[in-house]
Amino acid sequence: MTRGLGWFDAFREVVPEWAVVVLGLVTQLGDVWFLGVLVGTLYWIETDDRDDIAAVAGLLLAGLSLITALKHVFALPRPERVLVEVEALPAAVHPLYEATATATGYGFPSGHALMSTIVYLSLAEYSDVSTRRRRFLGAAGLVTAVSLSRVGLGVHYLVDVVAGVAVGLVFLLLAWGLLNRYPTHRGTLGFGLAVGIAAAALVTSRTDPDAVLLVGASLGAFAGWQLALLARGLDAGQGPIRADRRLAVRAVAAGLVIVSLVGATAYYWPVSLLAGSGALGVTVAVLVPVPELYHTERVRRLRQRSLSGSQ
Template structure:
């Protein structure tokens, strides 16, 4: 059963061969690597709004887990079509074409549509660049361009990207409702959603390697953020940990997750995917924690001493 609406053949007849390169480059705006670099860079550079960007990073991981699980639940194939045959292109652009304009795996819903909806609308909501209206118009333009590129390249049907946008919007409404209800815990909630949906993806995919690695990364991000919050609290004089129930809970939670990742990395070493999941989680935890420690002039020192302070 086809999910297409029959317009792709008409588009293919009028589209020039070089269009596949342009669409392939546009589609990178919704690739996981690009979104990860974008959000990661904003997180490392953030000062005042680091909690907001941490929440966006959590929602990115959560969205990636959600789409991974949904693709395995529906298990619908991609279209058996291409915009341009590889042989029709100059050999010099073959690597670029294969890297940007091809796709494998299940096709419904569109992961690019879902992730761009989540990330770019979240950035439009939380960043302070320009006006809110302009940010949303820019986000909507990017989402539209990426979705068109996916359909134009022939790697998705139109219904795939519509479904991806719809799921992304519903997810955002629910997630934002939760984050706005507990505004002082945005980062923790964002990464917590990623852990929960990461577990869903692992179960729904029957422990697919990508889902297992994603769960490890989500756990590491959650633990790293708890350590980052602890470092900031101690640096601002809100300590020692043993005198604060909330800080103690964060410390215990982070310690449990880090210990689990260490055990997974060591004990399951013969099983590459599980060991890799633990190692990836530890690496992500370090990446989440480092920017906070870098900006803290006294944070590292306070981990080794705990003077009593009143607040």
């Protein structure tokens, strides 16, 4: 049974060839690299509600594992069609076309639709920019634009993007229910969800390389966030670690995860994918607490002294 609804050929006849470049740029709004840069930038610059942005980062990782698992469960191909043949475009735009308007791998459900739903709606839920209504209208507009661009480019059927959005919405309803029930632990719960779904994706996909790397990244993010909270607690006057049960649990959890990641990297290096997953996890674990450390009181004082000395 086809997933197409029979309208693509008519659409292709009326759309000019240059539209493929526009659609290719729009579709980047739902690409992993763009969503990662967006959430990472917000995570760095946010100082008051970094816990909420951390939760969004955790949901992003969880969404990547979720789509990896679902694509392998259904294993349905992409459409055998394109909006424009690359030969019909000027040679100067061939690299841009191949980078933005083509896709490989399984097609159902749409990863761009699912990921843009998770990230943009989560940012609308947990940010405080403008009004809640405007945030959700803007997020819905971005999700719609990304989804239609995938269909317009011919890399997905309409059913694929509808399913991607639907799965993303169901996932968010369940995840938000958990995160909003424990608002002071949103970051930890978000990264915890990422670890759990990454483990499920690893099994479901039969150790697909992307799933293996996502396990390492999710574990590293979870450990790094515990280190960030540990630094925040010490900066706020809590501690020493051994005398504070919460800080001790965070320290032990982060330590065990990082030791496991380092062990995997060292044992399997340099040939195994597991070594790469471990190295990725260690890198993420180091990067996640950096913004929190950068804004601690002690570091702020050191920066002020350094600036005063240079003057």
